[in-house]
Amino acid sequence: MTADPVQPEQLPADGPGPGRPSRRGFLRGGATFLGGAIGGAAATFGGTAAWGATRPSSSSSEAPDQAGRATVAFRGPRQPGVGTTPQAFATLLALDLVDGSDRESLVRLMRIWTDDAERLMAGRPGLADTEPELAAVPARLTVTVGYGPGVFAAADLPGRAPAWLRPLPSFGVDRLADAWSGGDLLLQVCADDPVTVSHAARVLVKQARTFARPRWLQRGFRNSPGTVAPGTTWRNPMGQVDGTGNIDPAAEPHLIWHPDGSAGWLAGGTSAVVRRIAMDLDRWDEVDRAGRENTIGRRLSDGSPLTGRHEHDTPDLEAKGPNGFGVIDAAAHIRRSRTQDPHERFLRRPYGYDDGPGDTGLVFVSYQADIDRQFLPVQRRLDELDLLNEWTTPIGSAIFAVPPGVGPGEYLGQALLEG
Amino acid sequence: MNRSTISPARTLAATAVLGLTLLPAACTAGSEAAPEDGAAPATDAAALTVEDPWAKAVDDGMTAVFGTLTNTSGHDVRLVSAESAAAGSTELHEFVDEGGSPVMQEAGDGLLVPAETSFTLEPGGPHVMLLGVTDPLEPGEEVTVAVTAEDGSELEITAPVRSFDGANESYGQDGDAQDGSMDSMDHSDQDAGDGSDHGEDM
Ligand code: HEM
Ligand SMILES: [Cu+2]
Numbered sequence: 001m002t003a004d005p006v007q008p009e010q011l012p013a014d015g016p017g018p019g020r021p022s023r024r025g026f027l028r029g030g031a032t033f034l035g036g037a038i039g040g041a042a043a044t045f046g047g048t049a050a051w052g053a054t055r056p057s058s059s060s061s062e063a064p065d066q067a068g069r070a071t072v073a074f075r076g077p078r079q080p081g082v083g084t085t086p087q088a089f090a091t092l093l094a095l096d097l098v099d100g101s102d103r104e105s106l107v108r109l110m111r112i113w114t115d116d117a118e119r120l121m122a123g124r125p126g127l128a129d130t131e132p133e134l135a136a137v138p139a140r141l142t143v144t145v146g147y148g149p150g151v152f153a154a155a156d157l158p159g160r161a162p163a164w165l166r167p168l169p170s171f172g173v174d175r176l177a178d179a180w181s182g183g184d185l186l187l188q189v190c191a192d193d194p195v196t197v198s199h200a201a202r203v204l205v206k207q208a209r210t211f212a213r214p215r216w217l218q219r220g221f222r223n224s225p226g227t228v229a230p231g232t233t234w235r236n237p238m239g240q241v242d243g244t245g246n247i248d249p250a251a252e253p254h255l256i257w258h259p260d261g262s263a264g265w266l267a268g269g270t271s272a273v274v275r276r277i278a279m280d281l282d283r284w285d286e287v288d289r290a291g292r293e294n295t296i297g298r299r300l301s302d303g304s305p306l307t308g309r310h311e312h313d314t315p316d317l318e319a320k321g322p323n324g325f326g327v328i329d330a331a332a333h334i335r336r337s338r339t340q341d342p343h344e345r346f347l348r349r350p351y352g353y354d355d356g357p358g359d360t361g362l363v364f365v366s367y368q369a370d371i372d373r374q375f376l377p378v379q380r381r382l383d384e385l386d387l388l389n390e391w392t393t394p395i396g397s398a399i400f401a402v403p404p405g406v407g408p409g410e411y412l413g414q415a416l417l418e419g
Numbered sequence: 420m421n422r423s424t425i426s427p428a429r430t431l432a433a434t435a436v437l438g439l440t441l442l443p444a445a446c447t448a449g450s451e452a453a454p455e456d457g458a459a460p461a462t463d464a465a466a467l468t469v470e471d472p473w474a475k476a477v478d479d480g481m482t483a484v485f486g487t488l489t490n491t492s493g494h495d496v497r498l499v500s501a502e503s504a505a506a507g508s509t510e511l512h513e514f515v516d517e518g519g520s521p522v523m524q525e526a527g528d529g530l531l532v533p534a535e536t537s538f539t540l541e542p543g544g545p546h547v548m549l550l551g552v553t554d555p556l557e558p559g560e561e562v563t564v565a566v567t568a569e570d571g572s573e574l575e576i577t578a579p580v581r582s583f584d585g586a587n588e589s590y591g592q593d594g595d596a597q598d599g600s601m602d603s604m605d606h607s608d609q610d611a612g613d614g615s616d617h618g619e620d621m
Pocket of ligand 2: 483512513523524546548
């Protein structure tokens with residue numbers, strides 16, 4: 001049985017029941033670890049068009065706090081927050097293990113994070129939660145944990161670290177700051193409400209404080225639920241429709257996850273690349289519309305390729321304009337990021353950031369089974385040539401192995417730490 | 420019709436099982452819920468479930484175990500004592516008003532969990548007090564306490580240990596009855612939790 005790559009999600013039942021977790025599940029189909037927790041699959045949605053788009057909302061009969069009450073399943077063969085349709089808000093946190101960390105302390109931390117993540121994602125307070133009321137709005141909260149190289153060193157399991165788990169090589173476009181790079185542990189906390197994200201991140205960091213110290217924190221945003229029509233691809237802070245050419249996790253799970261049944265602790269796991277990419281919006285302002293569209297190779301109005309009419313039309317990279325040049329520029333971002341090699345693709349799950357005037361950009365997050373095989377060749381091509389480089393600058397970079405999901409009775413990373 | 424909704428009782432029982440085991444074999448059936456046909460649970464302990472137990476991490480000295488006890492039976496259950504291998508001594512504590520400020524002390528009559536009622540052990544409220552802890556209770560570990568009911572039956576609570584800055588309540592005068600190591604906790608105001616008091620107070 002092929003497990004569904006996308007974490008089962010639950011929308012609340014119709015009647016608003018204060019604080020009452022609803023069990024009317026909206027499954028994306030497929031296998032689930034939820035067991036008895038799901039009452040019925042009332043609807044199925046998903047597919048290429050839906051992923052990366054604001055989640056569909058249904059009829060007028062929905063509860064006014066519907067978005068707040070929706071939950072994502074924590075337990076399953078894969079961690080949530082990867083195949084999960086991106087929520088509106090994200091906090092990505094890297095932490096460094098304290099000196100003296102070892103496998104035993106990592107196991108304790110993972111037990112704590114497992115417990116906290118499971119409770120919080122269900123809309124329940126963590127143990128010893130000092131603000132339990134803030135946990136009452138799950139808003140599709142997901143907590144995703146990643147391991148930097150430091151985890152394997154601390155656990156004395158250097159041989160278990162995947163070959164691709166090392167800092168990316170430096171690129172010509174990079175202007176990396178230490179303050180935005182590296183980290184032993186990653187926490188990706190996403191939800192459709194920023195209060196939820198803030199509380200969950202605080203609980204997780206607070207309970208980790210004897211184990212690890214925060215290294216960097218990046219907050220990101222996309223569209224809020226209910227603000228754009230269902231199926232709308234989000235726009236990044238440069239105004240571009242961003243995500244059209246993304247892969248569909250349900251259709252090509254092998255590009256993201258190590259096969260569930262495969263050998264080794266990474267079965268059901270993946271890798272995360274987190275790059276903080278600054279956008280020079282002031283200089284982007286100087287570019288006219290045609291120049292902006294040429295930079296990407298897509299129209300600003302609807303994200304359609306310059307060679308097509310609709311957003312999801314396949315770009316025609318061969319098409320020539322009246323003067324013999326490619327309609328899609330030789331250095332356009334979509335030409336340079338596309339490859340013929342079907343393996344050189346990955347899941348992009350970026351968020352916008354805006355930390356004040358002159359400090360805007362993308363928290364670029366990608367998930368792939370193998371960073372070296374899938375991500376690096378594309379990043380190299382973009383480093384060599386990409387019109388977008390004129391306005392975008394990577395200022396942070398970190399990579400993590402993302403352990404598989406947590407089955408019943410298990411804790412995060414158990415296959416690595418005990419295997 | 421309401422098949423899709425899990426009743427609070429079932430949720431509670433399911434959660435409780437994670438943190439709870441009962442010592443006497445006779446209690447096993449009672450650990451999840453009250454017997455269906457109204458028959459009284461075999462023992463007091465069997466009438467109780469524990470939800471979300473946890474303990475405050477501490478290097479040494481004093482700490483406490485918290486959680487929600489639910490009496491699923493139709494009769495009151497009185498807890499009279501507690502025991503833990505992790506502590507020199509273990510007591511059932513409650514808060515009393517002493518000159519306008521709340522202080523904790525050993526609960527003279529034990530802790531009463533009324534019939535069909537939930538009873539919360541929490542910072543600032545009743546708790547199971549661990550005194551004379553010598554081996555650190557580290558976050559992510561578990562600590563086990565056995566709470567004895569009036570009829571002698573025991574409820575074993577396995578509590579995950581968590582970092583916690585609160586629960587620095589002061590120890591009442593009655594605390595003097597404890598051994599000498601407790602004196603440092605015998606402060607009467609609430610500005611505990613900083614300086615030398617850190618980690619030693621409940
Ligand atoms: C601030 C930085 C970036 C911005 C603003 C940006 C923006 C965009 C936009 C607007 C598109 C077209 C719509 C879409 O298919 O999503 C796109 C496509 C794409 N981008 Fe980026 N991108 C950035 C960085 C990157 C990086 C660092 C990579 C990978 C190393 C990357 C890889 C891709 C890929 C693979 C596509 C899809 C190409 C296709 O198959 O059509 N992008 N990007
Ligand atoms: Cu006490």
